[in-house]
Amino acid sequence: MTLIRCENLSFAYDGRRVLQDVNFQIEPGDYLAILGENGSGKSTLLKGILGLKAPATGRVTFASGLTPSKLGYLPQKSEIQKDFPATVEEIVLSGAQNRQGLRPFYSKADKALARKRMDKLELSPLAKRSFRELSGGQQQRVLLARALVAGRDLLILDEPFAGLDPLVSQDLYRQLADAQQEGMAIIMVSHDLHASLHHANKVLHLGSRQLFFGSVEDYRQSAIGQSYLGLSRQIPQEGPVGQAEAFDVCEVCAAHEPRERR
Numbered sequence: 324m325t326l327i328r329c330e331n332l333s334f335a336y337d338g339r340r341v342l343q344d345v346n347f348q349i350e351p352g353d354y355l356a357i358l359g360e361n362g363s364g365k366s367t368l369l370k371g372i373l374g375l376k377a378p379a380t381g382r383v384t385f386a387s388g389l390t391p392s393k394l395g396y397l398p399q400k401s402e403i404q405k406d407f408p409a410t411v412e413e414i415v416l417s418g419a420q421n422r423q424g425l426r427p428f429y430s431k432a433d434k435a436l437a438r439k440r441m442d443k444l445e446l447s448p449l450a451k452r453s454f455r456e457l458s459g460g461q462q463q464r465v466l467l468a469r470a471l472v473a474g475r476d477l478l479i480l481d482e483p484f485a486g487l488d489p490l491v492s493q494d495l496y497r498q499l500a501d502a503q504q505e506g507m508a509i510i511m512v513s514h515d516l517h518a519s520l521h522h523a524n525k526v527l528h529l530g531s532r533q534l535f536f537g538s539v540e541d542y543r544q545s546a547i548g549q550s551y552l553g554l555s556r557q558i559p560q561e562g563p564v565g566q567a568e569a570f571d572v573c574e575v576c577a578a579h580e581p582r583e584r585r
């Protein structure tokens with residue numbers, strides 16, 4: 324089953340084309356890393372998938388029963404209202420608003436899901452605390468829990484961990500891996516190339532158009548992948564570390580261990 328299929332998508336602002344020729348699809352359990360320089364169209368594409376920006380050409384098709392309002396979305400940290408006057412539990416539960424319909428109250432199932440997400444993200448002790456009193460990392464955890472209540476099939480994240488302490492983002496990557504294990508698909512824009520390629524199984528590389536879509540393995544072998552990885556490899560390494568070896572090690576996962584040893 325395909326959750327989302329994007330065909331011949333292009334986007335423009337005031338008639339200026341900023342992204343074109345985008346064609347890809349997401350299956351359940353996929354983890355798609357969207358890569359590209361600043362201004363390459365990553366956020367615009369996410370807005371298109373979320374139904375916040377109409378495509379200039381092409382279309383986004385969803386699996387039966389899935390709509391943009393049923394996707395979990397975690398925006399960039401800078402877009403988050405840090406002084407939002409609500410408690411942690413209210414914010415997490417508000418993720419279920421898209422399923423409320425005309426009901427004035429949340430259903431028992433939604434409340435149970437919110438409790439489960441808060442437990443998993445270790446937010447239960449903070450349930451009654453005001454969101455605005457929390458640290459940046461705690462706030463991001465609350466918003467991840469909210470997104471996991473909103474989206475049961477697909478989670479969309481736009482540089483969600485930028486600016487967070489590495490230990491905090493390590494913890495959040497683990498939470499995402501857990502959600503993925505449960506069958507959740509993930510689409511994530513991130514500048515953390517190493518972590519993205521470690522966790523993802525598919526890559527979409529944009530540069531005002533689609534430069535690559537395919538598996539992480541194929542991306543590593545591709546000309547664009549090698550050149551992008553080469554650019555990011557300018558941080559000096561100790562000793563003669565081979566390329567593949569350097570990039571099999573995750574920068575944020577437990578003890579920096581390769582995936583297969585965890």
Ligand code: ADP
Pocket residue numbers: 336341359360361362363364365366367368
């Ligand atoms: P990225 O997320 O990869 O940094 P964006 O999708 O934000 O890229 O931007 C792609 C292009 O669209 C850039 O040239 C940017 O200046 C332009 N753009 C983004 N948002 C707007 C907007 N609201 N109005 C006009 N141009 C925009």
